[in-house]
Amino acid sequence: MEIFGDMGELAAEKHVEYILSVEKKKDSFESVVMEHLRMNGAYWGLTTLDLLGKLHAVDVDQIVSWIIKCQHDSGGFGGNIGHDPHVLYTLSAVQVLALFDKLDVLDIEKVSTYVAGLQNEDGSFSGDMWGEIDTRFSYIAICCLSLLHRLDKINVENAVSYIVSCKNLDGGFGCMPGGESHAGQIFCCVGALAITGALHHIDKDLLGWWLCERQVKSGGLNGRPEKLPDVCYSWWVLSSLIMIDRVHWINKEKLVKYILDCQDLDNGGISDRPDDAVDVYHTYFGVAGLSLLEYTGLKAIDPAYALPVDVVNRIFIGRQSKKES
Numbered sequence: 001m002e003i004f005g006d007m008g009e010l011a012a013e014k015h016v017e018y019i020l021s022v023e024k025k026k027d028s029f030e031s032v033v034m035e036h037l038r039m040n041g042a043y044w045g046l047t048t049l050d051l052l053g054k055l056h057a058v059d060v061d062q063i064v065s066w067i068i069k070c071q072h073d074s075g076g077f078g079g080n081i082g083h084d085p086h087v088l089y090t091l092s093a094v095q096v097l098a099l100f101d102k103l104d105v106l107d108i109e110k111v112s113t114y115v116a117g118l119q120n121e122d123g124s125f126s127g128d129m130w131g132e133i134d135t136r137f138s139y140i141a142i143c144c145l146s147l148l149h150r151l152d153k154i155n156v157e158n159a160v161s162y163i164v165s166c167k168n169l170d171g172g173f174g175c176m177p178g179g180e181s182h183a184g185q186i187f188c189c190v191g192a193l194a195i196t197g198a199l200h201h202i203d204k205d206l207l208g209w210w211l212c213e214r215q216v217k218s219g220g221l222n223g224r225p226e227k228l229p230d231v232c233y234s235w236w237v238l239s240s241l242i243m244i245d246r247v248h249w250i251n252k253e254k255l256v257k258y259i260l261d262c263q264d265l266d267n268g269g270i271s272d273r274p275d276d277a278v279d280v281y282h283t284y285f286g287v288a289g290l291s292l293l294e295y296t297g298l299k300a301i302d303p304a305y306a307l308p309v310d311v312v313n314r315i316f317i318g319r320q321s322k323k324e325s
């Protein structure tokens, strides 16, 4: 970190303790709030641990058997045991199993049939059987099927043309055709286009300009014009800029400093803005953002799959690369 001078450091050990403590405090307020999306919480927390090199601190068998209990006959996963299935939790379940190299516990045919069944005629995706449509679900479905090597189960061409139909004049993307550009939505659309090899549909300079304009004076990034900066946009904006090869357009040092300023140095965890309360979600996005910024001591994260690069390589290149690295 010498190049960034004296700007404080990542309290890695504290963040590991924080993540592990959240998992143990099952009756805490945060845990009750998180109850229905514990699967997402597991993904955020465990990916953070992996990026910090501490995934071995958890009980793999216990987590894997809990994940299996969250699966429904349809093949989809709920956010917790007994909760309705949704593509959001299904991707998180697949990502957590990928972290542990346990994808082989899945009936891949069944899971991929569930996800592929959510595609609509026009190429869009619904999030669950209730039918809400959003480009977020396009990304989630495409990412999930790609990790399972089952992209052939959907109409990729229609999926891409639906996403392209959500592109705006400012170069960004919305949740549906005509929807306002938003950094979270842009990540989803750029990520889906990256995974399907369709980034040529993006005007990289125009979108890169919109994205780098998200950096405010404090160094943090916001999600839309006139909004406050928030650590989670370190992920949505940065990953998009990396995928379109325009990350050099923002001030990296200032962003690193902003994320480090959002740490709770006493109890661990990262918040959305300096001095706010920490949570697992922002802790993950802060650490993932620092990983994208190549912060020393963190594993590299893949900007499209939102998983550590070594995990993605294991899935797409095979075990050989793991032994060699």
Ligand SMILES: [Zn+2]
Residues within 6 Å of the ligand: 230, 231, 232, 233, 272, 282
């Ligand atoms: Zn946020």
